Amino acid sequence: MCDAKICTDGEKMDIKKSAVAGTLESNDVFVEIEESDTLKIEIESIVYAQFGEDIKNTVKDMLDKMDVKAAKVSLNDHGALDCVIRARLETAIKRASEVEA
Amino acid sequence: MSKVLRSIEEAVKLIGVKSGMTLSFHHHLRNGDYVLNAVMAEVAKAGIRDIKINASSLFDVHEPLLDHIRNGVVTELETAYMGAKIGAAISSGILAKPVTFRTHGSRGSTIADGSSPVDVAFIAAPTSDKFGNCTGKIGKSACGSLGYAFSDAQYAKRVVVITDNLVETELENPSIKGDRVDYVVELESIGNVAGIVSGTTRITRDPVGLVMASYAARIIEASSLLKDGMSFQTGAGGASLAAAKYLKDIMLEKKIRGSFALGGITGYLVDMQKEGCFDKLYDVQCFDLDAVESIRTNPCHEEISAIQYASPDNIDAKVNKLDVVILGATEVDTDFNVNVHTDSNGKIMGGSGGHSDTAQGAKLSMIVAPLLRSRLSIVSDRVTCISTPGDTVDVLVTQHGIAVNPKRAELKQRLIDARLPIVDIHELKDKAQKLAGIPAPIPVGDKVVANVVYRDGRIIDTIKNI
CATH class of the missing domain: 3.40.1080.10 (Glutaconate Coenzyme A-transferase)
Structure with missing residues (x-):
């Protein structure tokens, strides 16, 4: 829905370094991005039983929209809303790709 | 010998x-x-x-x-x-x-x-x-x-x-x-x-907690119960204490002298009693050092038994004389049933304590809880476990509005007249779902690990293994 905004000129996002965004506070999510040859997603969440699938879909959707093909993406979620997860992911990916956020 | x-x-x-x-x-x-x-x-x-x-x-x-x-x-x-x-x-x-x-x-x-x-x-x-x-x-x-x-x-x-x-x-x-x-x-x-005991019990500084606390105090003010002789109970949680603080300000300003504060007693209630908000403190359990010091030295701070406090067989139990109680919840459903026994995964993490005793006894029982806690809605169609039956709960206060039990039409009108943000409890549920999404149902086992026995001896719910 907002690919253009997220992707900054539609360029492919290359993960150039490790980066993080977010916190471990309640209602937030801590996102870590690392370089990797393949795409790996790790999700830890205190609401995994209720929202695990939703979170997984959100991560895949964001990676797709930002055209990230290879990276290790780790989430430590303390009950962040979907919009928060998206924002933290976007920031972490931009930091890891050295794109001005 | x-x-x-x-x-x-x-x-x-x-x-x-x-x-x-x-x-x-x-x-x-x-x-x-x-x-x-x-x-x-x-x-x-x-x-x-x-x-x-x-x-x-x-x-x-x-x-x-x-x-x-x-x-x-x-x-x-x-x-x-x-x-x-x-x-x-x-x-x-x-x-x-x-x-x-x-x-x-x-x-x-x-x-x-x-x-x-x-x-x-x-x-x-x-x-x-x-x-x-x-x-x-x-x-x-x-x-x-x-x-x-x-x-x-x-x-x-x-x-x-x-x-x-x-x-x-x-x-x-x-x-x-x-x-x-x-x-x-x-x-x-x-x-x-x-x-x-905790050294000091602190009032919350969380803006969400303060909004709810201020609603709670304004509900009491608008309820017709805020007058000389009023009795009051609240917990030791940050938002409950903040509600007591706002209530204290109103009572001092309007020069209202209540009869007693009840329950687990905190330093905050001790201060309110000293400043003239209540004649007496009735205490089954002290929560902090100020309360311990007070029960030792203050003749108006009286130790009472569980039976004097809340026995369903004692018509003179203090809970039956209670005007207002502020309580917490892990979940509330659209019938106002409250869960304080389990978390939203169905795991035991609490218990009624005096929750259902005071809710049934008090003229106004108020639940104060944020609409969402870590993406989980406080309001659902049916609580995971019924700790306190909905017909004894009058008001749910959240930062997104106040829901009044439909049984309390007169109270609801008073709160509307006081320009408090009254919403239907179903609206709160919908709002939470819109913000957080719809949670997947939690699988539970088929072994009963606990029976929740109500004040009258009835088993009102069972908790299954997980």
């Missing part, structure tokens, strides 16, 4: 604690209590099995109890509350028989009327004389009120006082009198002071 024994081991032996008995404990030393673990270690060592424990509450400090359960020393539990670590283990199904959850009031009444008899009561006493006259008001482990232990001391077949401050001279005005006490045991320490 003296009642004073050298050790718990000796007391267990002389009393003849044997397999199949019920032992009782009270929780005024809260998460600092050493007594339950010390007693159960001796019981286990003596090879005794199949013990039922009736404890007013169980805290995570009592984790060694889990081994006694796994080893068959303890096979039955009755309590009004349990901490999250104990609760998670119970939820996993380690206990053969389901836990009996009662309320603080009905724990007292069922011990008194013999429907839940106690063989031996162990009283954790911060100070005792050699006759067993004891008090919680003084001593290095002072915890203030011993209110929940009164029924145990009065009605158990045998009573053992365990203290870490054995005084030579006969104690004046003891909380529990020695004529009910069989033995007195002195220990080096009965508890960890840091876990017994």
Whole structure:
């Protein structure tokens, strides 16, 4: 829905370094991005039983929209809303790709 | 002849604690209590099995109890509350028989009327004389009120006082009198002071908490109950204390003098009483050091028993004279039923305590809780566990609006007239779902791990293993 905004000129996002965004506070999510040859997603969440699938879909959707093909993406979620997860992911990916956020 | 024994081991032996008995404990030393673990270690060592424990509450400090359960020393539990670590283990199904959850009031009444008899009561006493006259008001482990232990001391077949401050001279005005006490045991320490009481209880600075607290105070103001003689109870949580602060400001400004504040007493209620907001404090349990200091020195701060506080068999119970109570919840459903026993995963992490006692007794019972906690909605179609029935709950306060039980139409109109943000409880549920998404249903097992027994003795819900 907002690919253009997220992707900054539609360029492919290359993960150039490790980066993080977010916190471990309640209602937030801590996102870590690392370089990797393949795409790996790790999700830890205190609401995994209720929202695990939703979170997984959100991560895949964001990676797709930002055209990230290879990276290790780790989430430590303390009950962040979907919009928060998206924002933290976007920031972490931009930091890891050295794109001005 | 003296009642004073050298050790718990000796007391267990002389009393003849044997397999199949019920032992009782009270929780005024809260998460600092050493007594339950010390007693159960001796019981286990003596090879005794199949013990039922009736404890007013169980805290995570009592984790060694889990081994006694796994080893068959303890096979039955009755309590009004349990901490999250104990609760998670119970939820996993380690206990053969389901836990009996009662309320603080009905724990007292069922011990008194013999429907839940106690063989031996162990009283954790911060100070005792050699006759067993004891008090919680003084001593290095002072915890203030011993209110929940009164029924145990009065009605158990045998009573053992365990203290870490054995005084030579006969104690004046003891909380529990020695004529009910069989033995007195002195220990080096009965508890960890840091876990017994909080140093200070702080008012929340979280803006969401403050918004809810201010709504709560304005609801009281608009309810027609805010007048001379008003009585009040609130918890020790940050938002509850903030509500008390706003209420205090209103009471002082309007020069309203209430009759009493009730319950677990905090320093905040002590200050309100001192400043003239209430004539008296009635106290079953002190939450902080200021409350302990007050119950020791302030003649208007009175220690009361669980039966005086909240027994369903006592028409004069203080909860029946209560105008306003502010309570918490892990979940509320669209019928206003409240869950305080389990988290949203269905794991035990609490208990009624006095929740359903006060909700039924008070003229205005108010639940204060944020609409979302870590993406989980407070409002659902049906709570995971019914702790307090919805017909005893009047108002739900969230930061996104206030829902009034449809049974209370007149109250609802008053709150609308006071320009408070009134919403239908279904709207709150929809709003939470819009923000957080719809949670996947949680699978539960088919073994009953706990029965929730209401004030009138009915099992109103069961908790399944998870």
